[in-house]
Structure formats: C-alpha cells, structure tokens
Amino acid sequence: MQDQPKAIAYRENKFYKDGTGSRPLVEGTVPRGYLREDRELYLGKKLTATSSQTGPLMTQPAGGQSTAPQTQLPTSPVNQASANPYPDDVDTFPFAITKDDMKRGEERYNIYCSVCHGMTGYGDGMIARRGFNKPAPANYHQDRLRQAPVGHFFDVMTNGWGAMPSYASQVSVEDRWRIAAYIRALQVSQMKPGSSPTVTEGSNTQAGKTK
Numbered sequence: 001m002q003d004q005p006k007a008i009a010y011r012e013n014k015f016y017k018d019g020t021g022s023r024p025l026v027e028g029t030v031p032r033g034y035l036r037e038d039r040e041l042y043l044g045k046k047l048t049a050t051s052s053q054t055g056p057l058m059t060q061p062a063g064g065q066s067t068a069p070q071t072q073l074p075t076s077p078v079n080q081a082s083a084n085p086y087p088d089d090v091d092t093f094p095f096a097i098t099k100d101d102m103k104r105g106e107e108r109y110n111i112y113c114s115v116c117h118g119m120t121g122y123g124d125g126m127i128a129r130r131g132f133n134k135p136a137p138a139n140y141h142q143d144r145l146r147q148a149p150v151g152h153f154f155d156v157m158t159n160g161w162g163a164m165p166s167y168a169s170q171v172s173v174e175d176r177w178r179i180a181a182y183i184r185a186l187q188v189s190q191m192k193p194g195s196s197p198t199v200t201e202g203s204n205t206q207a208g209k210t211k
Helices: 039-043 099-112 143-147 150-159 173-189
Strands: 057-059 070-072
Touching (some): 039 150, 039 173, 099 173, 150 173
8 A cells, every 4th residue: 555656735736737746726725714795894895895986006125915806096185085096995993993903013013013103103103213204104294194984904914004004914903903093092082182084985983883
C-alpha cells in the first residue's frame, strides 16, 4: 500500500497537466464560516449601488480585499450643498453600538490608528511626527471626514486608502465598526461648544439601527 499510486498534497504529480497533486479550489468556493452575505456589515456598502459622480475612478491600492470596489472621486470640494462623495457607503452602523463597543473601539484605535492619526484624530501621531507625513495622515476633524458616512471609515480600514494599507488582517470586521464609532466620538469631542455635528444630507447619526 505504501507504493500505490496516490496524490499527496503539495507534491509533484505527473497525472495532472500542471504537475502538482494539490488541486485548485472550484471557482467561487467559500470556506465554512466565511460567507459574506451581509453587504452592509462586511463591506460597509449599501445593498444597491447609487454612485452618480462624474469624477475619475480610483481602484484601491494593493493589499486591500479582492472585494474592494472602485471609488468615484469627487470633482468639487465637499460641502453641505454638494453631492455625497461616498454615495455607496452606509451611513448607519449595522449593529447597535453599546458602551462596551465604544471602549473596545477606543482600545483598538489606540493600538492601530493613533500612531498615525493621533490620540485625538488630528493626524499628528508619533509616526507622522517622526517623518512619515508625505502625504500626512488624515485629520478626522476636516469637513470632508466630518461629513463622511461611517461606511467610508470601515471601507478605508478594510481596503486601505492612499498611503494607508489595509488593516483587514489585523482588525476584525466587528472591531472595524467599533473603531469607526470611536472616530465619530472623537469628532464630536473636538467640536466647539454650541456647534452641531456636520453631516451629509440624508445621513443618520444614530449609533445603531434596528433591522
């Protein structure tokens, strides 16, 4: 039996045209436990694409997930009167954000994000101060990101953006949403007294939603 013909994983096998005993998976195969049916939860995208921008398309940089969509860049400065530059990103969290979620989001933010974006989100983290600042890490308190839907932050953590790589392998799906919630809290904490949060038309600032 030891010498009978058989296929051994990762070994050469002349029976197959490609010469290897390990057979490729059937196209479309999904590992058990990795079915991503919930588009809003796993991609941060709305169920139906609504992009109507006319700016150039940008494909996310290498390192992002294979599901990373092309991003339509805005053609004009973002303001309340302009169209939403991220029309396909969800503007509500896919699950209710609790106090424990916020604490977890703060912890994960301090570990993975603060080194570049700073403890308060101004883009002045230690790495930026030590020279990694061309381009500078994003300042969460600029109008563009104060108005951005929460799905945009999830998408950036999942697929990367500009000089920032994907963090999908380091941060779980749920923790990416918790970090996004903490970023929202940072934005509110740095607003001037008496001012109200600036969001895009039609966005929802509630911490969670009921399905």
